[in-house]
Amino acid sequence: MNRTNSNGKHTIAGDAREMIARAQEENIATVWDRLREQEPQCGYCAMGVSCRNCAMGPCRVDPFGEGPRKGVCGATADTIVARNLGRAIAAGASAHSDHGRDILETFAALAEGKTSGYRITDAEKLKALARERGIATDSRPIEDVARDLAAALFEEFGTRKESLDFLARVPAKRREVWRKLGITPRGIDRENVEMLHRTHMGVDNDYANILLHALRTSLSDGWGGSMIATELSDVMFGTPKPVLSRVNLGTLRADSVNIALHGHNPMLSDVIVQAAQDPELVRMAKEAGAAGINLVGLCCTGNELLMRRGVPMAGNHLMQELAIMTGALEAMVVDYQCIMPSVTEVAKCFHTQVISTFDKARFPGAIHVRFDPERGIETGKEIVRRGIEAFRNRNPQRVRIPAVPVPMMAGFSVEAILGALGGTPQPLVDAIAKGTIRGAVGIVGCNNPKIPQDYGHVALTRRLIENDILVLVTGCAAVANGKAGQMTPEAAEMAGPGLKAVCKSLGIPPVLHVGSCVDNSRILVLAAALANALGVDIDQLPLAGAAPEWYSEKAVSIGAYVVASGIFTVLGVEPPIFGSKKVVELLASGLEGVVGAKFAVEPDPEKAAALIRKHIEAKRAALGLPHIPPETIHAAETRLYAEAAD
Ligand code: BF8
Ligand code: SF4
Numbered sequence: 001m002n003r004t005n006s007n008g009k010h011t012i013a014g015d016a017r018e019m020i021a022r023a024q025e026e027n028i029a030t031v032w033d034r035l036r037e038q039e040p041q042c043g044y045c046a047m048g049v050s051c052r053n054c055a056m057g058p059c060r061v062d063p064f065g066e067g068p069r070k071g072v073c074g075a076t077a078d079t080i081v082a083r084n085l086g087r088a089i090a091a092g093a094s095a096h097s098d099h100g101r102d103i104l105e106t107f108a109a110l111a112e113g114k115t116s117g118y119r120i121t122d123a124e125k126l127k128a129l130a131r132e133r134g135i136a137t138d139s140r141p142i143e144d145v146a147r148d149l150a151a152a153l154f155e156e157f158g159t160r161k162e163s164l165d166f167l168a169r170v171p172a173k174r175r176e177v178w179r180k181l182g183i184t185p186r187g188i189d190r191e192n193v194e195m196l197h198r199t200h201m202g203v204d205n206d207y208a209n210i211l212l213h214a215l216r217t218s219l220s221d222g223w224g225g226s227m228i229a230t231e232l233s234d235v236m237f238g239t240p241k242p243v244l245s246r247v248n249l250g251t252l253r254a255d256s257v258n259i260a261l262h263g264h265n266p267m268l269s270d271v272i273v274q275a276a277q278d279p280e281l282v283r284m285a286k287e288a289g290a291a292g293i294n295l296v297g298l299c300c301t302g303n304e305l306l307m308r309r310g311v312p313m314a315g316n317h318l319m320q321e322l323a324i325m326t327g328a329l330e331a332m333v334v335d336y337q338c339i340m341p342s343v344t345e346v347a348k349c350f351h352t353q354v355i356s357t358f359d360k361a362r363f364p365g366a367i368h369v370r371f372d373p374e375r376g377i378e379t380g381k382e383i384v385r386r387g388i389e390a391f392r393n394r395n396p397q398r399v400r401i402p403a404v405p406v407p408m409m410a411g412f413s414v415e416a417i418l419g420a421l422g423g424t425p426q427p428l429v430d431a432i433a434k435g436t437i438r439g440a441v442g443i444v445g446c447n448n449p450k451i452p453q454d455y456g457h458v459a460l461t462r463r464l465i466e467n468d469i470l471v472l473v474t475g476c477a478a479v480a481n482g483k484a485g486q487m488t489p490e491a492a493e494m495a496g497p498g499l500k501a502v503c504k505s506l507g508i509p510p511v512l513h514v515g516s517c518v519d520n521s522r523i524l525v526l527a528a529a530l531a532n533a534l535g536v537d538i539d540q541l542p543l544a545g546a547a548p549e550w551y552s553e554k555a556v557s558i559g560a561y562v563v564a565s566g567i568f569t570v571l572g573v574e575p576p577i578f579g580s581k582k583v584v585e586l587l588a589s590g591l592e593g594v595v596g597a598k599f600a601v602e603p604d605p606e607k608a609a610a611l612i613r614k615h616i617e618a619k620r621a622a623l624g625l626p627h628i629p630p631e632t633i634h635a636a637e638t639r640l641y642a643e644a645a646d
Contacts, residue, residue: 011318011453013483015249018402019322028349030321031340035449047579048081054201063579073201081580082207083199085556086214090195092557093217095337096518097157097188097225099265102358103232104153106267106373110236111146117271117377120146121238125415129231133165153228159190166223169528173537174566177595178219183212183564185220192217207583215564215595222524222561229518233304237270240307240413240515242420242508246405247482249319251312252328254399256294257285259387260314260323262343263335264516266304268357268371268379269297272333273309275380285388293384298323299338300475300516306410307515313408315483316454316476317447317551321346327398331387335371336361338446338552351393355383408482409489410513412472414526420506425526425533432530432542435626436498439542439616440470442514442523443477444558445550448573454480456548456572456605461486463609465510468496469616472526475517477548486511520558524565534623539566539596542619544612548572548605559599566596568615570608574601610637 010020010032023030044050044060051071052058059071061080070076075083110118120126120142127137127145135148156164163184167175178184185191195217198204204213234240252258259276261269275281276293285293296314297305305311314323317338323329324346331353332343344354344365354366357379362368369383421427431437441464447453457480461471465486473481481487486494492503495510503510514522523545531538545562547555550573562569577583592598602608613633620627 009452010449012455012458013248013453015315015403015483016319016322016453018400019249019325022325022400023322026349028325028346029342031318031342031449034342044579046574046576048084048576048583049077049579051075051080051083053083053199056201061579075205078207078580078582079205079210081577081583082210082214085575085577085583086195086199086210086217088553088556089214089218089560090192092553092555093221093225094192095554096221096229096557097192099337099518100225100227100229100232101157102265103229103236103267104150107146107232107236108150108154109373111143111150113143115373116375117274117380118236118373120235122235125231125239126235129235132168153232156187156224156228157189158187161186164188164220164224166227169525170223171528171531171537174531174539177537178564181212181594183216183219185216185224188220188224191220207580208586211583211586215560218557218560219564221557222521222565226518227521227524230515230521233266234413237266237304238308239415240411241416242409243307243310243411244407244409245306245310245312247313247315247408247479248403248405249314249323249326249401250403250405251296251314252323252326252401253291253294254328254401255291257288257290257292257387257391258294258296258329259331259333259384260296260298260329261301261305261311261333262298262320263339264300264337264518265335265358266301266308267373268335268376269301269305269333271376271380272383273305273311274377275384278381278384281381281384281388284385285391288388288391290388290391293387298332300518301335303410303475303478303513303516303519307413307513307519308411310410312405313479313482316479318449318453324350324352326401327395328401330390330394331355331383333357333383334361334363334366337554339363350398351390351395353386353390355386357383406483406485408487408513409509410478410487412508412512412514414522414529417512417526418529420508425529429530429533431498431502433625435620436468436502437470438468438498438613438620439544440472441543441612442472442474442520442545442562442567443548444474444517444520444545445547445555446476446552447480448549448551450573451549451603453549454483456603457481458484458486459605460546460548460608461511462494463606464612465495465499467609467613468498469613470499471511472514472523473511474514474520474523478513481511482513487513517554517558520562524561527565527567536623537566537596540619540623542616542623542625543567544615545569546572546608546612548608563591563597563599564595568597568600568612570600570602570611572603572605572608574603606637610634
């Protein structure tokens, strides 16, 4: 493993490097160019001390005491930083939860028999979800159960409850922590609306009180909106099982109609997968001179399709512009979230059609084909037809597909992980207790052009698995690890002796793909199952979270609900909070005594690995399990640094 960033300033991925070179040759602006144009970025905003919440402003305060110390209304740096963070969390939680509601609306329409192209794929999961809520399932038509379940889940968004139904999954001790703090999430919409209310001028001016409600808002995402998205997607599209696929831009085919499915919501992309198999459309593609229709994924829509259908993955967040630059992409179908507005500009340099699909996410320069669950399969066919027509406009001279695809295994739902273990978490608990596996870490989140693409994810993951720590990945972190070859059963060779033996006996990789970003809810469910198996709270387990290259407000919400659920989390990119010492002190230290977990910020993945290892060993020691003393980890790390410096 290269321990420096020397293998590329922008990226460590070969396919990306080749396309960035093409962009430079052809003078096509990319995310990295635009970042350079923005530099130096605003220091006040970077520290979180600018506010434009009202028209007496905009204001900024000087945390160093030379300029103004308060906004026009009198707000201090502490208030402003906390308010800004609270709003970011509400935006992220709203994005996940609105996605969950869209899935729920389609599920409800399916239960009413009003959809085209959808079915109940996992009836057992549907019944289990119904039983969790006390809905009768015996000798009832499945559609009736589905209707009752949909009605119950709509209530999770509402305002009249004291607590979300999904909290029944949370260990009792953790629920008690939240109750005492007054942060039990009630209704998903309620917490988000209250966050916006509190951050209006002149409402909540106490930074700690604002941050507590921010945690509550994030919990309504992790144990609410995101969980609904995951569970109902499993019911409709199937609960993931281990599946082998391929990743990187090499998944595009020079001889085929290539259609990339980009965004987050699997509802339309799933019917496109069905449409692409339609014999009539396949015949049309062949008539146009193509060998067939090749679908690839980008970002989390891609992860949803990879997890359930093994659809190959073209890339993660920073690959979206570069995929178009292959000159081999007929259509980029976008739904919502993390889709750069720039894709339509880049597409103008090629024959690619950008097709937007949700009325709430329009892109100037794109063709809009409106998603409607009542016409799901028809819409899917229309989109594939447009892709085939675009193939006729392709210029073969412009096609440049870099790289050979890398194999990657995905599909590790909680059900699949427990299935591999024989149906219960006990073998995992035993392996952790013995120390064969030291603990588990969720590595999640995005790419950010401020960090060489994939470096944070790949380096941190590698260091953890080498030290017998099982890694669970979602979102763009998963794709980064896939490209680096760390997600095949053979990658067990990269792991330490304990983890390697476990992976080999089960035939699984040391890095498990758990899904898209809403599927971080699966990590919560697994953590709760482990805590319940041991009779402890989640914060006592040897677990950690990391978001080495995060950029999005959704990632802020994820980090917050992971910490509020009791899991130490390391961020690789500085959040905009450093303008308030009090906020930093609370998040990086004070929270430990409140929710049993805290945040750390560490951009160097090597140092982040050491922080996480020390944390895991400390949790093992507290549980009375065999542990490595922190001095030993420290000495090993010092040696590593000395070697790197040589
Ligand atoms: O939801 S990891 S860049 S694609 S926000 Fe976006 Fe970040 Fe990727 Fe998926 Ni998640
Ligand atoms: Fe300025 Fe206060 Fe208005 Fe913010 S809320 S813009 S700090 S006056």
